[in-house]
Amino acid sequence: xxxxxxxxxxxxxxxxxxxxxxxxxxxxxxxxxxxxxxxxxxxxxxxxxxxxxxxxxxxxxxxxxxxxxxxxxxxxxxxxxxxxxxxxxxxxxxxxxxxxxxxxxxxxxxxxxxxxxxxxxxxxxxxxxxxxxxxxxxxxxxxxxxxxxxxxxxxxxxxxxxxxxxxxxxxxxxxxxxxxxxxxxxxxxxxxxxxxxxxxxxxxxxxxxxxxxxxxxxxxxxxxxxxxxxxxxxxxxxxxxxxx
Amino acid sequence: xxxxxxxxxxxxxxxxxxxxxxxxxxxxxxxxxxxxxxxxxxxxxxxxxxxxxxxxxxxxxxxxxxxxxxxxxxxxxxxxxxxxxxxxxxxxxxxxxxxxxxxxxxxxxxxxxxxxxxxxxxxxxxxxxxxxxxxxxxxxxxxxxxxxxxxxxxxxxxxxxxxxxxxxxxxxxxxxxxxxxxxxxxxxxxxxxxxxxxxxxxxxxxxxxxxxxxxxxxxxxxxxxxxxxxxxxxxxxxxxxxxxxxxxxxxxxxxxxxxxxxxxxxxxxxxxxxxxxxxxxxxxxxxxxxxxxxx
Amino acid sequence: xxxxxxxxxxxxxxxxxxxxxxxxxxxxxxxxxxxxxxxxxxxxxxxxxxxxxxxxxxxxxxxxxxxxxxxxxxxxxxxxxxxxxxxxxxxxxxxxxxxxxxxxxxxxxxxxxxxxxxxxxxxxxxxxxxxxxxxxxxxxxxxxxxxxxxxxxxxxxxxxxxxxxxxxxxxxxxxxxxxxxxxxxxxxxxxxxxxxxxxxxxxxxxxxxxxxxxxxxxxxxxxxxxxxxxxxxxxxxxx
Numbered sequence: 001x002x003x004x005x006x007x008x009x010x011x012x013x014x015x016x017x018x019x020x021x022x023x024x025x026x027x028x029x030x031x032x033x034x035x036x037x038x039x040x041x042x043x044x045x046x047x048x049x050x051x052x053x054x055x056x057x058x059x060x061x062x063x064x065x066x067x068x069x070x071x072x073x074x075x076x077x078x079x080x081x082x083x084x085x086x087x088x089x090x091x092x093x094x095x096x097x098x099x100x101x102x103x104x105x106x107x108x109x110x111x112x113x114x115x116x117x118x119x120x121x122x123x124x125x126x127x128x129x130x131x132x133x134x135x136x137x138x139x140x141x142x143x144x145x146x147x148x149x150x151x152x153x154x155x156x157x158x159x160x161x162x163x164x165x166x167x168x169x170x171x172x173x174x175x176x177x178x179x180x181x182x183x184x185x186x187x188x189x190x191x192x193x194x195x196x197x198x199x200x201x202x203x204x205x206x207x208x209x210x211x212x213x214x215x216x217x218x219x220x221x222x223x224x225x226x227x228x229x230x231x232x233x234x235x236x237x238x239x240x241x242x243x244x
Numbered sequence: 245x246x247x248x249x250x251x252x253x254x255x256x257x258x259x260x261x262x263x264x265x266x267x268x269x270x271x272x273x274x275x276x277x278x279x280x281x282x283x284x285x286x287x288x289x290x291x292x293x294x295x296x297x298x299x300x301x302x303x304x305x306x307x308x309x310x311x312x313x314x315x316x317x318x319x320x321x322x323x324x325x326x327x328x329x330x331x332x333x334x335x336x337x338x339x340x341x342x343x344x345x346x347x348x349x350x351x352x353x354x355x356x357x358x359x360x361x362x363x364x365x366x367x368x369x370x371x372x373x374x375x376x377x378x379x380x381x382x383x384x385x386x387x388x389x390x391x392x393x394x395x396x397x398x399x400x401x402x403x404x405x406x407x408x409x410x411x412x413x414x415x416x417x418x419x420x421x422x423x424x425x426x427x428x429x430x431x432x433x434x435x436x437x438x439x440x441x442x443x444x445x446x447x448x449x450x451x452x453x454x455x456x457x458x459x460x461x462x463x464x465x466x467x468x469x470x471x472x473x474x475x476x477x478x479x480x481x482x483x484x485x486x487x488x489x490x491x492x493x494x495x496x497x498x499x500x501x502x503x504x505x506x507x508x509x510x511x512x513x514x515x516x517x518x519x520x521x522x523x524x525x526x527x528x529x530x531x532x533x534x535x536x537x538x539x
Numbered sequence: 540x541x542x543x544x545x546x547x548x549x550x551x552x553x554x555x556x557x558x559x560x561x562x563x564x565x566x567x568x569x570x571x572x573x574x575x576x577x578x579x580x581x582x583x584x585x586x587x588x589x590x591x592x593x594x595x596x597x598x599x600x601x602x603x604x605x606x607x608x609x610x611x612x613x614x615x616x617x618x619x620x621x622x623x624x625x626x627x628x629x630x631x632x633x634x635x636x637x638x639x640x641x642x643x644x645x646x647x648x649x650x651x652x653x654x655x656x657x658x659x660x661x662x663x664x665x666x667x668x669x670x671x672x673x674x675x676x677x678x679x680x681x682x683x684x685x686x687x688x689x690x691x692x693x694x695x696x697x698x699x700x701x702x703x704x705x706x707x708x709x710x711x712x713x714x715x716x717x718x719x720x721x722x723x724x725x726x727x728x729x730x731x732x733x734x735x736x737x738x739x740x741x742x743x744x745x746x747x748x749x750x751x752x753x754x755x756x757x758x759x760x761x762x763x764x765x766x767x768x769x770x771x772x773x774x775x776x777x778x
Contacts (some may be wrong), residue, residue: 055675080681090673093694102690103680150680160679263580266573267647282641291741296725313641313722314737327630328640431740454742492630494638 004031006158006190007052007071011061014047014214022047022214024061031066032188036205036222038198038237044214045194049160052192053084080107083156087163089147091135096127099135099146103154114153121149125179141172148176152183159183161193165200177204198238202226210234278309281499284329286400287429288358289482290314292449292528298515302506308499317400324348327491331500333507335482336400349485350501353508354532356516360404360478361451361466363434364390364443372443373464376474379411381465386414389422391442395433396425400480405445408477437461447480449528452520469526482529484508508532546748553749563725568753571730574643574721575711578650582706586655590662590702591688594695597671609663612656617649621716624649628720641722646730649716654706661705665698666691700765707761712754731757 007029014022022044029035029052037045050056051063054071063071068078083103091099097118104114122128125145130138135146144164151159161180165173181204183189195201201208202222209219210233218231229235289295290312299310313320313329317336323329325348333355334340343349362372362381370390372381385392395402409415424442426433430450437444438461448470451463466473473479484504489497506512513531520528556564593605626632628640628648639645669691677687692699714732721728723737731754738747 050675053679055678076681076683083681084676084679086672086676086679088672090670090676092690106677106681106686154681263576263583266576267580287740291737311641311722311724311727313724315722326632327635429740431742492635494630 004066005029005064006031006066008064009061010064012051012058012063013060014044014051014056015059020214022051022058024048024216027209027216027219029190029192030207031190032184033206034184034191034193034204036193036195036201036208037211038195038201038208039211040196043211045211046162047214048211049084049162049192049194052158053082053160054079055084080154081157082160083151083154083158084160084162085144085147085151085164087166089143091138091143091146093134093136095132096135096138096146097122097131100127100149100153103150107154109154117153118149121153124182125149126175141168141175144168144172145175148179152179155187156189158190158192161191161195163194163196165195165197173200180204198226198240210237276309278303278307279496279499280311281306281308281331281496281503282311282313282329283331283333283503284313284315284320284323285333286317286320286335287314288335288400288447288449289333291431292453292520294449294516294519294529297519298507298512301512301515302503305506306499306502308496310503316397317403318398321348324485324487327487327495330487330496331503332485332487333482334400334485335480336403337481337483339403340483340485343485348488348491350488350497351504352483352485353504355482355484355507356513356529356531357470357482358480358529359448359466359470359473360401360445360480361448361463361473362443362445363437363451363461364464365441365460366462368462368464370443375465378445378465378475378478379408379413382408383412383414385443386412389420391422391424391440393433393437393440393442393444394423394425395430395445396427397429399430401430401445401447404480408445411477434461449520452524452526452528470530481532550748550752552745553752556746556749557753564750564753566726567729567731567734567750568757570643570728571711571732571754571757574646574650574717574730575707577643577647578654578710579703579707581647581651582654582658582710583703585651586658586702586706587662587692587699588688589655590659591666591692593659594663594666594669595674595688595691597667606663609656609660613660615653615656616715617653617713618715618719620652621649621719624652624716624720640720641724641728643721643728645720646717646728649720650710650713653713653716654710657706657709658702661702662692662695662699665695665702668698669695700768704762704765707765708758711758 005028009024009027012022012024013020037048039045047056051058054074057072062069065071065074065078068074092102100118100121101111101114104117105111119128119131122131125148127142127145127149130142135143138146148164165176177200180191184191193201193204205222207219208222208225210217212233218225218229218234225234226238229238285295291314295312303310313323315323317334317339320329320332320334321339321343324332324343332349340352344352362378364370364372370385370388372384375381375384394405426436428436430446431454433444434446434450434454436442441460448466466475466478484507486497486500486504487495489495510533513533516529516531517527520526593599599605624645625640627634628637628645629635630640639648673691673694674687677690682690712732714736717730718733718736721730721733723729723733731750735747735750738750
């Protein structure tokens with residue numbers, strides 16, 4: 001089966017206050033793959049995710065999504081196929097179950113219709129006991145699980161993960177990783193994972209990319225990326241020897 | 245637009261409904277079908293309860309509703325000049341004449357009288373008790389620099405006070421420490437005079453209706469009733485003036501003329517003369533038709 | 540006819556008067572609620588979306604000027620607004636043909652002018668207090684700009700309710716403007732505050748006092764209901 005392209009970036013540049021923070025001449029992200037974006041802080045990883053979710057627009061170039069040449073002009077229903085789990089999710093001052101139902105409710109799904117799906121996700125992520133608790137009272141790990149649940153609830157085609165497990169304990173990390181693996185096993189789901197954790201990238205990714213100073217250094221199959229990198233900076237990064 | 249919150253919020257719907265209902269009520273207007281006569285008058289006629297006692301008879305006779313705007317004489321005349329009132333019932337003869345001369349009103353009819361009195365602390369530090377001339381009494385107060393409380397609000401009573409000072413040969417004192425210009429209504433001025441042990445000029449009606457709380461104040465010039473007031477300059481004459489209906493088409497000229505005829509008619513005049521007798525033992529206003537008690 | 544000194548007796552009279560359910564009193568009460576709630580309804584309908592836009596559009600040009608204008612509006616002297624509306628609606632004024640002067644509409648107009656800046660300003664402040672990252676996160680979940688605004692308003696509900704309560708309090712307790720443009724006409728434009736002024740002028744202190752108590756009770760009741768509505772959204776922890 002020929003590989004379909006989910007995102008196609010051409011000459012994408014993003015400038016903040018005169019400084020180019022992202023400069024990608026070309027990048028294709030394949031449908032159904034898990035692409036890990038690694039790199040140090042400030043390398044442009046999160047900016048790229050915001051561009052992919054349409055939260056920001058590139059200053060030059062364009063991003064195609066599937067057959068659509070411009071991500072910025074997607075119809076609402078198509079745009080709603082893409083979602084992000086943030087490093088610091090902002091949950092609403094409502095119950096956990098209302099937070100998980102939020103994406104469905106935004107899409108016009110009735111409360112009663114949403115409930116079974118919400119309950120299922122809460123069960124899977126070990127949150128069932130907190131269903132009616134106010135979300136702001138949860139621990140960081142629980143909050144991040146709610147954030148993943150609210151994004152999975154509406155079965156997005158693209159899941160963008162921005163450092164979803166940074167600063168979490170190993171128990172929560174493995175819970176979240178396991179849930180993402182299970183989702184990908186169940187259905188075709190394109191995932192772009194931003195992480196500074198090379199071990200996580202190696203555990204989960206089909207392909208990896210290193211960003212440095214807003215530029216793509218190298219993109220490759222995970223095994224090759226880690227074992228026989230083409231660029232010396234990748235070698236240094238994956239060995240934890242890079243100084244920046 | 246797709247909803248993403250709870251489909252129904254009974255309390256919010258209820259609150260919204262109440263607000264919308266109130267807005268609808270307010271915007272629907274306050275018509276009860278009757279034509280409305282807007283009467284601008286001074287606070288003294290309204291606050292004393294006189295209009296409340298006599299107006300129902302006019303509403304019954306004419307089938308109209310009378311909306312009373314009780315303001316100072318100055319503002320009442322301004323309302324007439326702007327065409328915002330249909331008829332005026334006021335008491336400032338000079339200003340009324342100027343109003344008519346400017347073409348703002350059709351004509352003026354005498355309606356009733358009451359009188360002014362000078363009240364002050366019972367121990368009377370200026371020694372004016374029993375004086376028959378109000379302007380002499382004011383001259384005496386000025387000479388002794390006894391505390392005097394002035395309305396200071398451009399009302400009919402204030403105009404009268406200024407005329408009396410003029411007759412007394414004094415320019416209206418401005419910055420003297422004993423002369424206190426309050427910028428307040430009659431009731432508030434009387435209460436101030438009671439607290440500050442000051443003299444003041446008041447209409448008898450307000451004095452009678454507020455006498456109780458004013459500890460220490462007594463009538464010093466003007467006598468215990470209108471019949472005992474021997475100073476013609478203290479007479480306070482009320483006139484009715486229909487506003488010139490040519491000002492704008494909303495003015496109810498015919499109704500205003502009807503009102504002017506009605507309030508000067510014998511039955512209404514009798515009702516004016518009777519008002520207050522049961523409560524104060526004396527009338528608050530003497531009708532213009534009755535023989536004057538002062539000549 | 541009573542003395543201002545006997546406050547206790549006045550309070551007792553007030554309670555008796557309230558209990559008697561006097562028809563004139565009920566008319567004044569009804570008109571007070573009608574005028575204040577109508578002004579509040581219009582002010583909320585206009586002010587909430589405006590405040591939401593201003594609070595959410597953090598990059599708006601001339602934002603500082605707009606804020607200064609709104610905060611000035613929040614401190615508008617009621618009597619000046621009353622005078623302005625009076626001159627506007629006078630038969631000799633530009634909108635004289637409406638015939639609104641000394642009507643309930645004129646009172647609603649004046650109170651709306653006074654209330655709108657309060658709703659706008661406090662709504663704006665409430666929304667500015669919400670984490671700026673919430674908007675993009677909601678957008679990432681598929682929310683449209685209108686859905687983002689509505690959800691953010693709901694997150695800031697206690698501040699928004701405070702805005703509405705403040706506007707109601709300002710409207711119902713205002714006297715200068717409604718006296719000028721309403722004229723305090725019995726059975727037509729008389730509301731609690733103007734009735735209090737009238738009865739005080741007449742020396743009827745116990746009646747004035749009773750009306751004052753009623754005014755306080757009304758304001759308290761509405762604030763209580765509003766605050767309850769705000770609290771109810773915060774759910775108790777599950778067992």
